[in-house]
Amino acid sequence: MGKLTTHVLDTAQGKPGGGILVELFRLNGNERTRLVSTTTNSDGRCNAPLLEGEAFKTGRYELVFQAGAYFAASGIALPDPAFVDEVVLRFGIADAEAHYHVPLLVSPWSYSTYRGS
Template sequence: MGKLTTHVLDTMHGKPAAGVRCQLYRLDGEQRQLLADAATNRDGRCERPLLEGESLRAGVYELLFHAGDYFAAQGVKLPEPRFLDQVTLRFGISNADENYHVPLVVTPWSYSTYRGS
């Protein structure tokens, strides 16, 4: 059985992003179902997998990261409206037996992601 994890790295400050709120949704057509609502620890990781075992199913998911709130809490002067506020990553899980690691590498002005394992 696989699992889904995430990790947030603050490349503006060169450190893991602690305290970033992460929400996980499963998409079914136009409907979104909230599956997890967590915050990153001092390593920039959630304490537990967002999904694992039988709760991890093939399908389309969204991870919503509250990056703007994180950078504001770090004392970064942000414009209003914020250029990046909430970062949404929509991705698919095709094989629930595999591990999916979906990290976010972020600054107030850019982000990237990749599939880890």
């Protein structure tokens, strides 16, 4: 069975993004259902897959990372409002047997992602 994982790298400080609130939603048309709410550990990873087994299904999903709160708590001087606050990543899962890894590389001024393994 497939699974969904993520991790966060703080590219501004060159370290894992630990303590970031991450929420996962399933999208169905205009409906948005929260499936998971977790916080990254000191290595910037979640302690368990966000989805796996029978809960891991094809479809459209959204990850929301509370990056602005993380940077504010880390003592970095930010403008008000912060340029990067909630990072919202929408993606699709087409193969329920595959491992989808969706990392976030983030700074107070930019972010990027990719499908990892």
